[in-house]
Amino acid sequence: MVHFKDDTMLLEAIGKFTQCLSQWNLNYNTMIENCNSYFIQCMNSFIKNDIKRVKDSRRNFHKNSEDVGTAFSRNAQVPKSKLGECEEAASNLVISRNNFKKASIDYLFEVNIIQYKKRTEVLNCLLSHLKGHQSFIVQTNSTFNDLNPYIQQISASLQTLQNEAASTRQQLRNESNTVLNLAMSSSVDDHRMSTSTSSQIDVYPNEECMEGYLYKRTTKTFKSWVRRWFIVDNNQLMYCSQHKSREGAVIMERDLRLCNVVPFQDTDRRFCFQIISPHRTHLLQADNEKDCQKWVAFIQETAKKAYNRMNSTPSCIKVGCISADLMASSCSPLRCVSTKSPPSATSNLLPKIPSHVKSILTISGNDVCCDCGHPDPRWASFNLGVTLCIECSGIHRSFGVHKSKVKSVTLDAWEPDQVRVMEQLGNDIARRIFELFVCEDGDVCMNDAGTKIVKATPNCSREVREEWVTAKYLKRSFVRRSNSQNHPTMPSTPQLKNAVKMNDGADAYGNDYWLNQDADDSEAASKLLCRAAEVGNLPGMLKALALGADVNFKNTEDSDKTPLIYSLTTGLNAPVEFMLLNGSKVDVPDADKKTPLHHAAILGNAGQICLLLKRKANQHLKDINGNDALSIAVENADANVVTILRLARLNEEMKGSDGGFDNPSDDMFAEVFKDFSAIPSSSVDGASSTRSSICTLSSTTTTFQ
Ligand SMILES: [Zn+2]
Structure with a gap:
């Protein structure tokens, strides 16, 4: 019925x-x-x-x-x-x-x-x-x-x-006979097939949009393939389960300019191609070779067009005046209901700009790309503390995360300590370090070996850009003169220590002093890194790294202390985060077998302890006296540190007991870290709010015991 x-x-x-x-x-x-x-x-x-x-x-x-x-x-x-x-x-x-x-x-x-x-x-x-x-x-x-x-x-x-x-x-x-005849005759003629109604791909007349069925490999683990309706539109790649139903389409890639598309042969299946994005790699399969080529060509063309369009559009971000375009891009929804909705619809919502976006983009020099001067940087290398355009960020990404950690200023989540690192560096400082000895002759520069290198510009080719960015950061060609001379004399360590004491933790010298430092060899650079870390001067630390400092250097003149251990003595989070972002190993001990965690426990700095635990610092290591970090904190009657260390142990045990999957305590642990890193470690108010959050923490942990 x-x-x-x-x-x-x-x-x-x-x-x-x-x-x-x-x-x-x-x-x-x-x-x-x-x-x-x-x-x-x-x-x-x-x-x-x-x-x-x-x-x-x-x-x-x-x-x-x-x-x-x-x-x-x-x-x-x-x-x-x-x-x-x-x-x-x-x-x-x-x-x-x-x-x-x-x-x-x-x-x-x-x-x-x-x-x-x-x-x-x-x-x-x-x-x-x-x-x-x-x-x-x-x-x-x-x-x-x-x-x-x-x-x-x-x-x-x-x-x-x-x-x-x-x-x-x-x-x-x-009718079906007519269609069948047409399909049969067109499959004989490859040329006609592209226009035949039997083709599974729709390319719309303006060639801005392409749709069709593709197989998608679900996960690397299970390697199952599902057939989905894929849509390339508005520089985005999305898919949905049903033919031509954009309702509830899942956006696979938000910005195809960031993606590389290549045919993929290294699989049992035919007609495969790969979309490599900054965060993931997607493996897709077309129905035949011709469709596969068509998809690859179309996606490449889309990305190219979008890139050209971006270059021809005047900059829409100005320092101090964040455009509606930026707001829209920083808050666009993950699920796309209708891609045909006018862009003004999202802009009209006037979402709140995340505070980190403003603080990163308003730092001196950050309004243009650090590497090519493009006036629209929305990406950042947060271990180098610079903002980048999308093209330069792609080159940074190709270096690997151990060299440059790239993420979107507007689209990605930022932790407070990462923002603090960005705030203390910036493009001006980075250029003073990495482009110090650029001998400018038009757009052509010489590196330290005397080879000509063309400086990258907003519209230069990828080859030029790649060579320039590689020379600047990987080869560090412009950091020092081949025959360095006339650099200011460095104060000896005791002098510096006095200066630090006199200024009660503040950096006695200022950025200019540190940026003018030089080091002839890696050991000198490493010692410079230790000294800059000790006063928590991030420009000085970056300069030392550029001069070739070893991040895990052990200062034999001072009980084998590492730059990370020195950075803890500042009482600040940013220098510690900077060292960890730039590859400091978290458990390297000094001569007394005290790890950074021991030192942080001795100093009683809960925020720093959180940073170290987040990097999976091992709190079971014992120093020369047989004490671990927890026993030091207990001895010091430091309630905050004891609570955090115990909570971390509890978290470890719970992970151990249930195999580490879907551990609810993980979320709670992350929340606690967030609480601590949200508090500026140097602020006076911070201390009391830390204490109050510890009170709530202690009550949480007692329910677990
Ligand atoms: Zn650039």
């Missing part, structure tokens, strides 16, 4: 026919019931009364027959001498014979009666049975007679409908 809810004719017919057949069914059941009960009644009375009477008379007949036999015997046995007995026996014999005659006649009578009655009773039963059927048929007939006009009407309609269906079928058959 549900399937015909809009078809009134069919619904009416079903209703009437159902009613009629129900009536028929009811009559039939009543008739059968009546017939059965009457038949049983007749038979019961016949068996119980009539047959019983016959049986009784037969029994009587047999009894009298025996009695006559007995009377004959007695009569025969009487001795001649006893005359009295002879007479008695003779009279008994006469009585018995009379009784026997009577019983015989009775029996015969009953048998005859039953013979007649048998016929009438059976006939009677049959007749009433037939009458029952007859009345049922009459009733049914009248029911169907009532329905007859309607049946005729439906029959006529049915004929019309059948004729219509036949003609439609013929029409469809003709």
